[in-house]
Amino acid sequence: MAWHHAPASLWERKTDTAARSAAVRASRPPSPASRLSAAGPVAAEILRLQRLAGNAAVSELLARPPAKPAAPAPVDSPRRLAELAAARRQDTEPAPAGVPRPSAAPDGRTFIYGKAYGAAGWTGVPNAAAYTNPDFQTDWQREQPDAGPPRHFAVVRGTSSPDVTLESWFLGPGDHRWDQATVRIGGVTYHYYTHVSQQMSNLVRDGEQEHINDARRAYDIGYGLIASRINALAGRRFGPAATPAAADQMALDALDATLPPALSARQPGFRGAWVRVMDALLAQTTSRDQRTWHTMTETGQRRDTAKHRIVLDLAPSSTTNINGVPSDQVVNYPATASGGPAGSSGAPAVPPTSNPVSIEPT
Numbered sequence: 001m002a003w004h005h006a007p008a009s010l011w012e013r014k015t016d017t018a019a020r021s022a023a024v025r026a027s028r029p030p031s032p033a034s035r036l037s038a039a040g041p042v043a044a045e046i047l048r049l050q051r052l053a054g055n056a057a058v059s060e061l062l063a064r065p066p067a068k069p070a071a072p073a074p075v076d077s078p079r080r081l082a083e084l085a086a087a088r089r090q091d092t093e094p095a096p097a098g099v100p101r102p103s104a105a106p107d108g109r110t111f112i113y114g115k116a117y118g119a120a121g122w123t124g125v126p127n128a129a130a131y132t133n134p135d136f137q138t139d140w141q142r143e144q145p146d147a148g149p150p151r152h153f154a155v156v157r158g159t160s161s162p163d164v165t166l167e168s169w170f171l172g173p174g175d176h177r178w179d180q181a182t183v184r185i186g187g188v189t190y191h192y193y194t195h196v197s198q199q200m201s202n203l204v205r206d207g208e209q210e211h212i213n214d215a216r217r218a219y220d221i222g223y224g225l226i227a228s229r230i231n232a233l234a235g236r237r238f239g240p241a242a243t244p245a246a247a248d249q250m251a252l253d254a255l256d257a258t259l260p261p262a263l264s265a266r267q268p269g270f271r272g273a274w275v276r277v278m279d280a281l282l283a284q285t286t287s288r289d290q291r292t293w294h295t296m297t298e299t300g301q302r303r304d305t306a307k308h309r310i311v312l313d314l315a316p317s318s319t320t321n322i323n324g325v326p327s328d329q330v331v332n333y334p335a336t337a338s339g340g341p342a343g344s345s346g347a348p349a350v351p352p353t354s355n356p357v358s359i360e361p362t
Contacts, residue, residue, distance in 0.1 A: 100208040102201065105174025109194055112169055113179065120196075120296050120314060121170035121204040123211040125285055128278035131219070134161040134227040136265065138251050140244045141237065153239030154247035156255075161227040163219045166212055170204040171196045175311065183310060185303070190310045194298055200314045207294045207322045214285035217327040222263075222278040229258040262333035280334040287330060293321035 100123065103111045115122040138154040145151065171194075178192040196204075233254060241247035256265040267273050288294050300313040 100168040100170050100205050100212065102172030102205070103169045104172045105196070106177045106193070108169075108171050108174075109176035110179055112171065115169065121168075121208040121294075123168040123208045123215075124166060125211055125215045125282055126164065126166075127282055128223075128275045130164050131223050131278065132161045133271070133275065134159045134223050134230055135271070136230055136252065136255060138238075138248050140247070141239075142244075143240070149242065151240035152242065152244045152247040153237045154241075154244070154251040155235065155237045156230065156233040156251050158234035159227050159230045161223045163216065163224065166215060168208045168212055170208050171201055171314065173198045173201045175309070188308055190303065190308050193309050193311045194314050195311050196314045200296075200316075203316065203320075203322055204296070204314075207288075210288060210294075210322065210325075210327070211285050213327040214288075214331050215282060217331045218278065218281035218284070221260075221331070221333070222281050223274070226259065226263060226274060229255060232258070260333065277333065281331055284331045288325075291321075292317070292319040293325070295319055 100121070102108070112119055112122050115124075136159070137157040139157060141153040141155060143151045143153070173196050175193045175195050178194065181192040182189050183192070184190075233251065236251075236254075238250040238254060239247045241250060252265050259265060262277050263274060264270065295317045297315055297317045298312040299315050302311050303309070304311055
């Protein structure tokens, strides 16, 4: 029996035409815009470029070869060690005021040495410029009685001078690699490490806490005290006085009566004197380091042949004195209002040589 091909219906012809068109479209290479659409929302910015600059700009962008990653620094270079330290540390933001943070092994020593070379711990104690100065200001009020001269009053404004956040670090427990210190023994290169026990880590932490406590006391008896005494007068009206200046002086005298002599508001240029006293108070924490109370030593050299390491132990020195002197015996008003700016403090260890052979106790 012969088969005859009947004419296709209208629906079949439309379907066939649509199928052929789809096949033609499928055979064409995808346009840059279609590839970007398939990439999802990440390509939104490039699609915007297509609308603004046209297909040619997008095609040129897609045709560019991917950028080659930068070659890593040599394994023992200072930059590479710093990169490793940053990569292994989950959080390098400043610690909240009052909380020293451990710098973890094996690169914690390198990290802290970047803050203060030769230190087992570091606390960034700032000078007065890091704080908001408390300010004494008044609002003037004038009253005109029915008879007689006008009467003047001064109303004290509140002020704000918050404490600041301190950055503080100490060596965490473990073996800390020295930067690039090595020695050749029997044809083998050994790297130097400092072993920090949990007990020593805690001791260094306590030393940095002392610096934080000192800075807190400096604030408490400096700007913090001034601000609290001003705010205790905030809203109070002083007068009547014959002039605005006389009313203002009445308010200032009331403040002065609540302040210690070192912070007296009667001294000429008292606002500048407050800054100098605050600087002097903050600087006093460095006396712990100058008296070598925070000095450590690295001793007990031993060789680890399995790991190719020369290991020394962090230990107290003969002058270490941590947890023995409270802040109120270190930070107090200076005999004079003059004082230099405070600097950063640290708990220094004995600085190593670039290629050490041994370190003896100090």
